[in-house]
Amino acid sequence: MEIALFILVAAGIFVVNALKVVPQQHSWVVERLGKFHSALLPGLNIVIPFIDRVAYKHLLKEVPLDVPSQVCITKDNTQLQVDGILYFQVTDPRLASYGTSNYIMAITQLAQTTLRSVIGKMELDKTFEERDDINRAVVAALDEAATSWGVKVLRYEIKDLTPPKEILHAMQAQITAEREKRALIAASEGRKQEQINIATGEREAFIQRSEGEKQAAINTAQGEAAAILAVATANAEAIQKVAQAIQSPGGMDAVNLKVAEQYVEAFGNVAKEGNTLILPGNLADMGGMVATAMSIIKAQK
Numbered sequence: 001m002e003i004a005l006f007i008l009v010a011a012g013i014f015v016v017n018a019l020k021v022v023p024q025q026h027s028w029v030v031e032r033l034g035k036f037h038s039a040l041l042p043g044l045n046i047v048i049p050f051i052d053r054v055a056y057k058h059l060l061k062e063v064p065l066d067v068p069s070q071v072c073i074t075k076d077n078t079q080l081q082v083d084g085i086l087y088f089q090v091t092d093p094r095l096a097s098y099g100t101s102n103y104i105m106a107i108t109q110l111a112q113t114t115l116r117s118v119i120g121k122m123e124l125d126k127t128f129e130e131r132d133d134i135n136r137a138v139v140a141a142l143d144e145a146a147t148s149w150g151v152k153v154l155r156y157e158i159k160d161l162t163p164p165k166e167i168l169h170a171m172q173a174q175i176t177a178e179r180e181k182r183a184l185i186a187a188s189e190g191r192k193q194e195q196i197n198i199a200t201g202e203r204e205a206f207i208q209r210s211e212g213e214k215q216a217a218i219n220t221a222q223g224e225a226a227a228i229l230a231v232a233t234a235n236a237e238a239i240q241k242v243a244q245a246i247q248s249p250g251g252m253d254a255v256n257l258k259v260a261e262q263y264v265e266a267f268g269n270v271a272k273e274g275n276t277l278i279l280p281g282n283l284a285d286m287g288g289m290v291a292t293a294m295s296i297i298k299a300q301k
Contacts, residue, residue, distance in 0.1 A: 013049075014049050017047075017049035017050070018046055018047055018048065018049050019044065019045075019046060020040060020044075020045045020046070020047055020054065021043070021044055021045075022040045022041060022042045022043060022045060023042060024042045025042070025059065025060045025061050026042060026057065026058065026059060026060060027039050027040065027041070027042075027057075027058045027060055027090070027093040028040040028045075028054045028056070028057050028058075028093075029054070029055050029056040029057075029058070029093050029094065029097045030047055030052050030053065030054055030055065031052070031053055031055040032048070032051055032052050033051060036094060036097075036098065037052060039093040039094060040054075055097065056093065056096070056097040058090045058093045058096055058097070059090065060089065060090055060091075060093075061089070062087055062088070062089045062154060063087070063088055063089065063090075064085055064086070064087050065085065065086040065087070065088060065104065065107065065108065066083075066085055066086075067083060067084045067085060067086050067108055067111045067112060067115075067156075068083065068108070068112070069081060069082065069083035069160075070082060070083070070112050070115070070116070072115065072116045072119040072120065073116075073119075073120055074119055074120065074122060074123055074124045074127060075120060075121060075122055075123045076123045076124055078124045078163060078164075078167060079163070079164055080119060080124065080127060080161060080162070080163055081160070081161070081162040081163075082115060082119065082158060082160070082161055082162075083158075083159050083160055084111070084115065084138075084156055084157055084158045084159050085156070085157050085159055086107065086108075086111050086142070086153065086155075086156050087153075087154040087155050087156070087157075088107060088142075088146070088151050088152060088153045088154060089151070089152050089154060090103075090150060090151055090152075091150060091151065091152045092150030093150065094150065095148065095149055095150025095151075096149060096150035096151060097150075099148050099149040099150055100149045103146070103149045103150070103151050106146075106149060107142060107146060107149075107151065107153065110141070110142055110145055110146075111138060111142055111156065114137070114138050114141040114142060115134070115138055118134050118137045118138060119134065122134075124163065124167070127161060128161060131158050131161075134158060135155065135156050135157060135158060138156040139153055139154075139155055139156045142156070
């Protein structure tokens with residue numbers, strides 16, 4: 001009875017030690033008689049008790065690793081306090097178990113030394129502007145070295161860059177001076193543009209005034225020319241009508257009468273304008289004078 005109970009207990013212990021349940025996103029490394037045998041996958045696995053043993057347990061999830069803060073020296077000999085965070089993932093449980101004694105410490109130390117090397121090649125101002133380049137350089141160096149450790153370095157991010165207080169004050173003063181310089185330049189550019197706009201406006205106004213005066217002169221000349229042309233046309237038409245009237249029946253008699261009337265009227269006006277009256281010697285021969293005037297008209301005709 002005792003033997004059967006012992007066998008039953010031993011069988012229970014054997015079964016418990018033979019069955020291994022691996023959680024999801026985990027991997028257990030099994031050694032058989034001290035030598036690597038296999039890596040157990042998630043789920044139920046069977047091993048040989050007392051011969052096989054679980055030597056290492058690895059998490060296959062992406063793991064964030066805080067890289068301790070350190071002092072780095074830039075290319076222009078400025079101290080810079082830098083800290084960051086590293087993201088990695090175990091891809092090969094066997095190499096993670098036997099490739100290094102402690103892959104987390106190895107990654108941390110390599111991240112710090114690589115960061116110091118990268119920052120040492122840059123000036124202080126460039127370290128603030130080129131964080132992405134620094135991150136990529138660290139990831140490239142770590143990923144190359146961590147391959148033999150069964151680890152994949154996914155990314156590295158700088159959390160903070162802290163220069164000394166004196167450098168911070170100098171940078172602030174530089175930023176203030178640069179902003180004041182930009183403000184002065186902007187103000188001078190504004191005044192320059194204002195003067196250009198005023199000069200351009202005055203030039204355009206002068207051009208517009210001169211164009212207006214030019215057009216007014218042209219319009220006046222055209223008006224005067226049109227008026228002269230109209231007067232000349234009217235005189236020509238009047239002369240033509242007089243000539244036509246003279247050539248018509250009774251026209252010459254009418255001209256004689258008109259000349260005689262104007263002759264008498266002219267002498268009447270002379271008598272009104274002054275006390276002295278000058279009369280021609282042949283004033284009584286009115287018909288002769290009219291005949292003389294008519295002979296002149298005929299000669300012009």
